[in-house]
Amino acid sequence: MSYAASSEVCLSRILESIDFTGLTKKDTALFTRRLNAHFPSLFEKYTYIYGHQYDCYFHLQKLIEALRDGLQARKPALKRLDTESLKDPLWYRDESQVGMACYVDLMGPKVKDLQSKIPYFKAIGITYLHLMPLYASPEGDSDGGYAVSDYRKVNPVLGTVSELATLASALRKEGIKLVLDFVFNHTSDEHRWAQAALAGDVQYQNFYYLFDDRQEPDQYEQTLREIFPQVRRGSFTYNEHMEKWVWTTFNSFQWDLNYSNPEVFNAITSEMLFLANIGCTALRLDALAFIWKEMGTNCENQDKAHLLIQAFNTCLQIVAPSVVFKSEAIVHPDEVVKYIDKNECQLSYNPLLMALLWNSLATRKTRLLTRSMQKSFSISQDCAWVNYVRCHDDIGWTFDDAVAQELGINAFDHRMFLNQFYTGRFEGSFADGVPFAENPSNGDCRVCGSLASLCGLESALKNNNQQEIDDAIKRMLLLYGITFSIGGIPLLYSSDEIAKLNDYSYRTDDIKKHDDRWVNRIAVSPQDIAVVLGTVAPVTAQQYASIRVFDGLKKMLETRKRFAVFGRATTTVINAQNHHCFVFVRENDNNETLIVLCNFSEHTQSVNCDVLSSFATLPYRDLLSEQHFSRLPSSLTLSPFEQKWLHSAYS
Secondary structure, three states: OOHHHHHHHHHHHHHHHOOOOOOOHHHHHHHHHHHHHHHHHHHHHHHHHHOOOOOHHHHHHHHHHHHHHHHHHOOHHHHHHHHHHOOOOOHHHOOOOOEEEEOHHHHOOOHHHHHHHHHHHHHHOOOEEEEOOOEEOOOOOOHHHOOOOEEEEEOOOOOOHHHHHHHHHHHHHOOOEEEEEEEOOEEEOOOHHHHHHHOOOHHHHOOEOEEOOOHHHHHHHOOOOOOOOOOOOOOEEEEOOOOEEEEOOOOOOEEEEOOOOHHHHHHHHHHHHHHHHHOOOEEEEEOHHHOOOOOOOOOOOOHHHHHHHHHHHHHHHHHOOOOEEEEOOOOOHHHHHHHEOOOOEOEEEOHHHHHHHHHHHHHOOOHHHHHHHHHHOOOOOOOEEEEEOOOOOOEOOOOOHHHHHHOOOOHHHHHHHHHHHHOOOOOOOOOOOEEEOOOOOOOOOEEEOOHHHHOOHHHHHHHOOHHHHHHHHHHHHHHHHHHHHOOOEEEEEOOHHHOOOOOHHHHHOOOOOOOHHHHHOOOOOHHHHHHHHOOOOOOOHHHHHHHHHHHHHHHHHHHHHHOHHHOOOEEEEEOOOOOOEEEEEEEOOOOOEEEEEEEOOOOOEEEEHHHHHHHOOOOEEEOOOOOEEOOOOOEEEEOOOOEEEEEEOOO
């Protein structure tokens, strides 16, 4: 029997046996209609992964019951939002969308306090607020909240689920979408599932990867990479209480979930729907590359990982179709794009763009950036990049070695240079960064630091050098200007918008000092906000720099929102024939054109407009300087770190 025929028979039997008494007649009809539309896809993926297990169809029915319960718990306002979202399913490609990511305690400091920050978010133009993990987690080290002890509880230090739902509603009324983390590769060892496993419950021991001896872990280890070698070696932790080895990819207190068990998929789906029903519009899929384990592989980016995510997505389409997925895949560029699809992750972080913007800033050269974007920037028109410059995490140099080799760049040596440059170990570097996860075996590391410190503001302020301060600010605006204009949702990382410097206080905190990422997890104080909003006068050089960065970003975002070409348009990356400059063109269906030219050098550069010959006859206005051109000149001059946004002045 074909998948389609089997699916039809299976759904018919499930619908005959499922209890709908908890749903209204209207919701029963809605649920049945969506099931009929999406069950074939769900059935195909679920049975492909779990069909060899004798109780697969039992678990499939339990999954449908979990979806029914999710719809029953969904508030009327969110159901209306689901209906409305179908009218504009590609909202994330709109020029009006601008994101910000922040930790609740570093901005609030509590969930309820964030409501008072809504005017600040609106002042800079935020329409999408991503709250970093705020769930119940172990006291002390919790990997920045990514060790979840209870998906249905907010960390008591931050507030309550009720307050989070109230915040979601308040944000929605002000045109700001809430984004939450979906941490689904692992739980903390304090989660009730892990606690039951510790108590000897075999059902819950099967929720995780547990081994009686080192035989299988040693076999797996032969092909696994170490994620945090500075914390511990290997990917397994011995638990003395159970006398078993536990798979712990990241930290010893983060237990990897066993997705070869359908009970795990069903249980996590219920947690996912709970988060969706709080009122978020997007879920960031944390560590999604690691969710499927396969002996003899690196256990990253496996085919069944994609199928699992697609199945999760299908569950959302049945219960909460207004919610989209955002991929967090910090892996090889060719693997990143495999997660991007309307049926998998509609949004994706763009780690390649992020890393290569920093690369170009250090080298003053754009060859690797240009060639890589020509190869990897284009994605489905049903999806969108989330373009960022900094985040809560480190910077890893995830460029494509093959592209580097094509350009004559030794990838290993180049990564070592970038690490040396951004940790201030390279002579002449302007950056004040901190090495992270330095591997004692090979000297490899990644880089941490705030936008401002990595761009040179920290050292410039120490030197009291106005030229260096000016250059640092130009670097910050250049990097963000590209993310604002290249296509996708630009994502500000909280504290970047006011040019906060590295926070080294973590080094005296016993809980944080082993994790250098805390250097760029920086609080934004009411005083900081008051200064940039003009209600308190600046008195320090740092505050004056904060105002300049805030105002510069705000101006560019206001400009972005006025022109449709920043939204649903195609992007073509151009060879500038000047390796200090980066050039791309955006075009939409309304014959609107935007040419963006960027100078990554501290020296004046020019771009020969022959490279833009097909656009030369149009009149242009630089949206940043208001300079007008009746047509493109033979060449365009860019001052140090300058960018131009040349818009076709057809109206």
